[in-house]
Structure formats: C-alpha cells, structure tokens
Amino acid sequence: MILCFDIGGTAIKVAEAYSADKVIPKGRVATPTDDFDAFVAVLKDEIDNANTQPEVIAFSMAGVLDPETGVANMANIPCLTGRKLQAELETILGLPVVLANDADCFALAEATVGAGRGHDVVFGLILGTGVGGGVVVRGALINGAGGFAGEIGHGPITQRIIDDPAVTLPAFECGCGQAGCLDAICSARGVERLHHHLHAIRQDSPAIVANWEAGDPAASQTIAVWIALLAGPLAVMENMLGAGIVAVGGGMSNSPALIAALDVAVRDRCLRRFERPLIVPAQCPVEPGLVGAAILGLQHYKTIAA
Structure with a gap:
C-alpha cells in the first residue's frame, strides 16, 4: 500500500493507494504551515491510522525541489522551505519517501488514468x-x-x-x-x-x-x-x-x-x-494530486522491490 499526501497551503489530503486506479481518499486535515514538528505529527498520525503498513509514503506538494540539492521551496508552507525534505522525512518516518510538485502529479495522473491515456x-x-x-x-x-x-x-x-x-x-x-x-x-x-x-x-x-x-x-x-x-x-x-x-x-x-x-x-x-x-x-476521476502521488509511489516501490 502507498500512503499518499497532497500537501496544500490550507489542507493536507490523504489517500491509500493499491494501484493507479484504486486510490481511496481518507479525508483531510489542516496544514501546519509554520511548525515542522506539527507537520510531522500529522504524517505520523496518518501512518499509525492506516489500514495496513505503507510500503512507501508519496507526496504531491505545492512547491518545487531543487533537482541538484533536493532543497524544498514551498511558498505557502514556510516550515518546509529550505529543508532537504525527502532525506529528512525518510529519516524521521523510517519509510521510503517520494515527492513531486502538484502540477507534475496532475500531469502524471492525467497521463495514466485521465485524458492522456494512450499518448x-x-x-x-x-x-x-x-x-x-x-x-x-x-x-x-x-x-x-x-x-x-x-x-x-x-x-x-x-x-x-x-x-x-x-x-x-x-x-x-x-x-x-x-x-x-x-x-x-x-x-x-x-x-x-x-x-x-x-x-x-x-x-x-x-x-x-x-x-x-x-x-x-x-x-x-x-x-x-x-x-x-x-x-x-x-x-x-x-x-x-x-x-x-x-x-x-x-x-x-x-x-x-x-x-x-x-x-x-x-x-x-x-x-x-x-x-x-x-x-x-482533465478527466482524472479522483483528486489528481493524490493519484499522481500514488503512481510515483507505486513506481518507486517496484524499483526498490526489484
């Protein structure tokens, strides 16, 4: 199972994913924009409350990662900006982590289960x-x-x-x-x-x-x-x-x-x-940020499980 998070400046949406076309939304919580410890606590709560232990944690985020340094720039979530977010979260959560910007996740969702299928x-x-x-x-x-x-x-x-x-x-x-x-x-x-x-x-x-x-x-x-x-x-x-x-x-x-x-x-x-x-x-039937994160998580799981 891939535990997916769509991180916005107002809310964090959560889903459990078992395949690209089986992404089950689990609700949302307010985003702790200025408190990194509170942000991590939200993630840990969702991991603890998941139906099964996730294999990968996947994030769609309203921001970008520097491709060379891995440093995050999240204008609406100051507590994440300036951090090497993937490495930090993997250390804290003890699970593989994948992150992508929300527009990329949207595009991936549309390419896989939306209007872009077959292209x-x-x-x-x-x-x-x-x-x-x-x-x-x-x-x-x-x-x-x-x-x-x-x-x-x-x-x-x-x-x-x-x-x-x-x-x-x-x-x-x-x-x-x-x-x-x-x-x-x-x-x-x-x-x-x-x-x-x-x-x-x-x-x-x-x-x-x-x-x-x-x-x-x-x-x-x-x-x-x-x-x-x-x-x-x-x-x-x-x-x-x-x-x-x-x-x-x-x-x-x-x-x-x-x-x-x-x-x-x-x-x-x-x-x-x-x-x-x-x-x-767009035609993706579920929140595209969550679907895109799920696809990234599934791709990463296949890589590490191979």
Missing part, C-alpha cells in the same frame, strides 16, 4: 490560481527530481501588443518577481486583472467566463485577448514537446466552451495539423 507525451496544464504544468513521457515524469519542466506560467514572454482585438497591455508584475509572465495575466486572477484593465470592471473569473458564454461584449473582448495571449506560447510548447494531448485542470477548465475555444486557437498556431482536439479538459 506517449502528455502535457498537463493548470489554469487556476496560477498557470503551471508538468510533462510526462512514456508514463514517467520528464524531470523526476525537480518540478520545473512544463512551468509555462513563468518567464517574461507575454505578448503586449495584440492585433485582434487591437490592445496594448502593460507587463503585469508576477508573484515570482518578474514582469510579463503568463501567470500574471492568464491565471484566474490574471483574467480578473485583465478584465479590470480593459473595462474598469471588477468581476471574478467564473463571472467573466459565464458572461463570455452569454455573449457579453466586454467579457468577449477580455476572453479574446486571454486566448490570444495564451495560444501562442502553448503552440510553441506543443512544437517543442510534440505532446499527443494537453490536459487542462484548474478552475478555468470548468468551462468546456472556453477550453474548446483555446484548443482551436492553439491548433491553428501549431506546426502539426491536428484533426482532433489537442487541448482538452
């Missing part, structure tokens, strides 16, 4: 509070130790002059410290920022998308600009990776019409001509 290369795209991603090649993460590959949301690449509709944009500041990142303008918060910039209207992203679906002119312009900003970088990513499918998760993926419109725009810009959808909503 050699899968790009998992997060369009939610932020813009993120992960890459899976032939069933394995392309960067098993880091969590940086696929992070299309960061880097000063956002187009500032749009021809259709004709708009000139500032380079919006991003939480990563740069300006002009897709994360700053194409995430859910970014759409809200864009809408306010274009129309001086403050609305949340679900309302903007719903108004776009209803044909509202202001929302239609906002979404047209959003698609123009995002489609080009996604087409470049597709040209680099040759992904068979791009599975989209996060709050923005709740609108099938929005993802379909983005898909048309991306396919129009790709070198490869697709006669089928490329950008599709």
Whole structure:
C-alpha cells in the first residue's frame, strides 16, 4: 500500500493507494504551515491510522525541489522551505519517501488514468490560481527530481501588443518577481486583472467566463485577448514537446466552451495539423494530486522491490 499526501497551503489530503486506479481518499486535515514538528505529527498520525503498513509514503506538494540539492521551496508552507525534505522525512518516518510538485502529479495522473491515456507525451496544464504544468513521457515524469519542466506560467514572454482585438497591455508584475509572465495575466486572477484593465470592471473569473458564454461584449473582448495571449506560447510548447494531448485542470477548465475555444486557437498556431482536439479538459476521476502521488509511489516501490 502507498500512503499518499497532497500537501496544500490550507489542507493536507490523504489517500491509500493499491494501484493507479484504486486510490481511496481518507479525508483531510489542516496544514501546519509554520511548525515542522506539527507537520510531522500529522504524517505520523496518518501512518499509525492506516489500514495496513505503507510500503512507501508519496507526496504531491505545492512547491518545487531543487533537482541538484533536493532543497524544498514551498511558498505557502514556510516550515518546509529550505529543508532537504525527502532525506529528512525518510529519516524521521523510517519509510521510503517520494515527492513531486502538484502540477507534475496532475500531469502524471492525467497521463495514466485521465485524458492522456494512450499518448506517449502528455502535457498537463493548470489554469487556476496560477498557470503551471508538468510533462510526462512514456508514463514517467520528464524531470523526476525537480518540478520545473512544463512551468509555462513563468518567464517574461507575454505578448503586449495584440492585433485582434487591437490592445496594448502593460507587463503585469508576477508573484515570482518578474514582469510579463503568463501567470500574471492568464491565471484566474490574471483574467480578473485583465478584465479590470480593459473595462474598469471588477468581476471574478467564473463571472467573466459565464458572461463570455452569454455573449457579453466586454467579457468577449477580455476572453479574446486571454486566448490570444495564451495560444501562442502553448503552440510553441506543443512544437517543442510534440505532446499527443494537453490536459487542462484548474478552475478555468470548468468551462468546456472556453477550453474548446483555446484548443482551436492553439491548433491553428501549431506546426502539426491536428484533426482532433489537442487541448482538452482533465478527466482524472479522483483528486489528481493524490493519484499522481500514488503512481510515483507505486513506481518507486517496484524499483526498490526489484
């Protein structure tokens, strides 16, 4: 059995996994963000209360690990930042530990039991509070130790002059410290920022998308600009990776019409001509962070048991 944890800034979700398609959620507890001892105590309680002794502890985490040093950077969980987390947890818990960033776990889940089944290369795209991603090649993460590959949301690449509709944009500041990142303008918060910039209207992203679906002119312009900003970088990513499918998760993926419109725009810009959808909503039936962690744990168990 693989005991899985999806570690977020607010809650820790827990599951027991016996295979990629048998991941059983066990509930959630509040995340001790500032107290490492309390964080470890939560993990020990879940291990003690598991139905059977786990073979591996697997984590999906809202952050990244330096691929060379193993040092964690978890912006919303300060007590984990700066630690060589895998080594520390293995020592404390006395069990094998695997960790991956949540976007990577999402991508792995989609490649294995979601929209990416049957494709050699899968790009998992997060369009939610932020813009993120992960890459899976032939069933394995392309960067098993880091969590940086696929992070299309960061880097000063956002187009500032749009021809259709004709708009000139500032380079919006991003939480990563740069300006002009897709994360700053194409995430859910970014759409809200864009809408306010274009129309001086403050609305949340679900309302903007719903108004776009209803044909509202202001929302239609906002979404047209959003698609123009995002489609080009996604087409470049597709040209680099040759992904068979791009599975989209996060709050923005709740609108099938929005993802379909983005898909048309991306396919129009790709070198490869697709006669089928490329950008599709995620399909993983269980929490993808837990499923992705489970898959990593199962893969690691096969390695150590061989």
